Amino acid sequence: MIMPKHVAIIMDGNGRWATKKGLKRSEGHIEGAKVLEKLAMHAIDMGVEVLSVYAFSTDNFKRSKEEVDSLMNLIIKYFKTKFEKINKKGIKVIISGRKEPLREDVLEAINNIEEKTKENKKGILNICLNYGGQEEIIDGAIKLAKDIQNGLDVTDFKREDFYKYLYHELPPIDLVIRTGGELRLSNFMLYELSYSEFYFTNTLFPDFDKSEFNKALFMFENRDRKFGGISEKNN
Ligand code: IPE
Ligand code: IPE
Ligand code: MG
Numbered sequence: 330m331i332m333p334k335h336v337a338i339i340m341d342g343n344g345r346w347a348t349k350k351g352l353k354r355s356e357g358h359i360e361g362a363k364v365l366e367k368l369a370m371h372a373i374d375m376g377v378e379v380l381s382v383y384a385f386s387t388d389n390f391k392r393s394k395e396e397v398d399s400l401m402n403l404i405i406k407y408f409k410t411k412f413e414k415i416n417k418k419g420i421k422v423i424i425s426g427r428k429e430p431l432r433e434d435v436l437e438a439i440n441n442i443e444e445k446t447k448e449n450k451k452g453i454l455n456i457c458l459n460y461g462g463q464e465e466i467i468d469g470a471i472k473l474a475k476d477i478q479n480g481l482d483v484t485d486f487k488r489e490d491f492y493k494y495l496y497h498e499l500p501p502i503d504l505v506i507r508t509g510g511e512l513r514l515s516n517f518m519l520y521e522l523s524y525s526e527f528y529f530t531n532t533l534f535p536d537f538d539k540s541e542f543n544k545a546l547f548m549f550e551n552r553d554r555k556f557g558g559i560s561e562k563n564n
Contacts, residue, residue, distance in 0.1 A: 330546070330550055331550045332376040333503035333504040333526075333549050334500050335378065335381065335499060335500045335501065335521075336379070336380050336502070336505075336545075337380075337502045337504070337505045337506070337518055337521070337522070338368070338380070338381070338505075338506045338507075338508070339506070339514070339517050340361055340364075340382055340383055340384065340508060340537075341383075341507060341508050341509030341511060341515075341534060342357075342508050342509025342510070342533030342534045342535070343357035343361040343533070343534050343535060344358075345357070346361075347360075347535075354396055355403075357535060358399065358403055359403060361534045361535050362403055362407055362411070363535075364534060364535055364537060364538070365382060365384075366407070366411060366415065367538070368380070368538075368539070368542055369382075369415055369454045370415065370418055371542060373420055373452035377452065378452055378500070379452065379453045379455060380452070380453070380454050380455065381425070381456075381457060381499070381502065381518065382454070382457065383457045383460065383515075383518075384404065384456050384457055384458050384460075385400060385404075385426075385457075385458050385459055385460070386459075386461060386516060387427065387460065387461035387464055387516070388515075390459075404435060404458065405434060405435060408422075408438040408439065408441065408442040409441070416446050416449065418451060419449045419450060419452070420446065420449055420451055420452050420453070421446045421448075421449040421451075421452070421453050421454070422446045422449075422453075422454050422456065423443060423453060423454070423455050423497055424442075424443060424456050424457075424458050425455055425456070425458070425460050425495075425497060426457055426458045426459040427459050427461075427464060427468070428459075429459075431458075435458075439458070455499060457517070457518070460496075460517075462514070462516045462519035462522075463516055463519060464516075465495055465496055465518070465519075465520065466519060466520055468496070469491060469495050470494070473491070473494050491520065492520075495520060501524060501525070502518060502521045502525040503525055503526065503549070504525060504546075505525045505526070505527055505528065506528045506529075506530070506542075507527075507528070507529050507530070508530055508533060508537045509531070509533050509534060510529070510531040510533075511529075512529055524554070526548075526554065528545040528548055528549070530544075530545075
């Protein structure tokens with residue numbers, strides 16, 4: 330099976346899942362967190378090297394204080410206790426996003442989980458938290474500008490060279506999945522997605538289980554990736 334090295338998931342639909350069941354939106358996020366934990370283990374077992382997930386966008390601060398607070402509390406809880414399985418499995422957890430305006434206790438939980446798992450080698454779980462794709466490019470461009478001021482020669486600067494100015498130096502995304510039925514990127518990993526295959530599903534994230542994930546992998550295997558060239562399969 331041809332495995333994508335880097336898979337990304339826009340984990341959407343938690344709120345609608347809860348509302349449909351007559352529950353509070355925060356209940357949907359709790360269910361979503363459980364699914365994320367299972368999927369991360371499964372993806373790495375399947376041979377995926379990096380799994381990036383969109384957990385909270387810079388724009389999600391537009392939501393009610395109640396929802397934002399409950400999400401942040403859930404994230405702290407997961408990083409502190411629930412991610413023990415992920416750690417034991419040897420998965421390295423990294424966070425992508427801006428620090429401002431995250432709460433002090435959230436920043437502390439981020440530091441702890443990154444520190445605890447930093448030697449793990451089995452695979453990488455990249456959690457995008459207070460993350461924006463345009464923001465990542467802007468932040469990278471500012472870092473690059475500083476290097477140029479300090480004398481970096483950019484005569485032969487290539488698109489591959491920009492990866493080290495992103496939040497983490499990860500491989501390009503091969504497959505991106507969006508659950509919840511919306512057909513958009515919502516400012517997710519714009520630089521890294523340039524040649525990825527897209528998989529959209531109406532399944533709401535709390536219902537997106539291992540077999541749903543495998544469907545996306547099978548689809549990926551049958552895509553004809555050309556990267557601007559000529560198809561090897563169909564020529
Ligand atoms: C995705 O689910 C999780 C976050 C954005 C934090 P939503 O909360 O966006 O769920 P819907 O789209 O309202 O159903
Ligand atoms: C994208 O979902 C962000 C996350 C999944 C964390 P949103 O629910 O925020 O996106 P829009 O508002 O539908 O574009
Ligand atoms: Mg949504």
